[in-house]
Amino acid sequence: MSTxxxxxxxxxxxxxxxxxxxxxxxTCVATDATTSEVLMVAHMNExxxxxxIASGEAWYYSRSRKSLWxxxxxxxHVQRVVEMRMDxxxxxxxxxxxxxGAACHTxxxxxxxxxxxxxxxxxxxxxxxxxxxxxxxxxYRK
Amino acid sequence: MSTxxxxxxxxxxxxxxxxxxxxxxxTCVATDATTSEVLMVAHMNExxxxxxIASGEAWYYSRSRKSLWxxxxxxxHVQRVVEMRMDxxxxxxxxxxxxxGAACHTxxxxxxxxxxxxxxxxxxxxxxxxxxxxxxxxxYRK
Numbered sequence: 001m002s003t004x005x006x007x008x009x010x011x012x013x014x015x016x017x018x019x020x021x022x023x024x025x026x027t028c029v030a031t032d033a034t035t036s037e038v039l040m041v042a043h044m045n046e047x048x049x050x051x052x053i054a055s056g057e058a059w060y061y062s063r064s065r066k067s068l069w070x071x072x073x074x075x076x077h078v079q080r081v082v083e084m085r086m087d088x089x090x091x092x093x094x095x096x097x098x099x100x101g102a103a104c105h106t107x108x109x110x111x112x113x114x115x116x117x118x119x120x121x122x123x124x125x126x127x128x129x130x131x132x133x134x135x136x137x138x139x140y141r142k
Numbered sequence: 143m144s145t146x147x148x149x150x151x152x153x154x155x156x157x158x159x160x161x162x163x164x165x166x167x168x169t170c171v172a173t174d175a176t177t178s179e180v181l182m183v184a185h186m187n188e189x190x191x192x193x194x195i196a197s198g199e200a201w202y203y204s205r206s207r208k209s210l211w212x213x214x215x216x217x218x219h220v221q222r223v224v225e226m227r228m229d230x231x232x233x234x235x236x237x238x239x240x241x242x243g244a245a246c247h248t249x250x251x252x253x254x255x256x257x258x259x260x261x262x263x264x265x266x267x268x269x270x271x272x273x274x275x276x277x278x279x280x281x282y283r284k
């Protein structure tokens with residue numbers, strides 16, 4: 001991956017220059033290539049990004065487990081990458097994927113299964129598209 | 143905003159408990175409510191999140207400028223929030239918006255105007271949907 005350059009080059013150039021943050025990560029948004037639904041937001045370190053590009057399947061870096069993570073390695077619910085996009089300042093990546101099974105470890109298709117509602121000075125969540133596609137207890141048991 | 147609770151409550155409950163990172167931020171993905179295109183990835187601190195919910199227009203926190211930022215305050219290109227979603231662990235937010243003008247400060251509708259291509263061991267970017275909707279020099283001049 002290339003040496004950092006000026007802002008104009010980063011925003012208007014065609015050199016791939018991902019800007020990793022202090023923790024060595026870029027943010028990645030995965031959307032469903034068919035429905036366009038946002039499936040998840042996660043992070044990639046340099047290795048995850050490299051493996052994603054090389055394999056055509058999504059790899060991430062888990063901040064909580066502090067480890068590289070091939071999406072679906074336990075559940076089988078892999079993400080086949082249809083297209084990858086880079087944002088203007090090269091610190092965020094959007095991948096359009098074919099999601100097998102479900103993206104969320106809770107068993108839902110998307111991690112975004114709750115709407116934020118507000119009213120009378122109070123903010124609450126409510127379930128939307130929250131049907132479980134799989135039973136996480138069965139899939140993640142050791 | 144409520145006191146942090148157990149994982150099950152955070153993932154399966156309906157209490158709004160955004161989990162801000164060490165810098166006091168959550169990640170926010172904005173998509174176009176009509177086309178479903180990903181427009182941008184940005185961050186919200188507690189105040190930006192509160193103002194977004196209260197006003198129905200997107201507010202963010204700029205890490206580079208270290209300041210709260212009403213989307214469109216300079217350009218007029220505001221984002222009217224159609225729906226807000228919270229993710230499983232409550233550290234990322236997805237907003238579906240009606241984008242006036244363009245989301246990207248470079249003048250494009252979306253910040254994701256370059257595709258990541260790879261081949262022959264080389265990764266490059268190429269422009270996709272990269273037409274400028276406005277001239278940033280004219281919009282942001284002081």
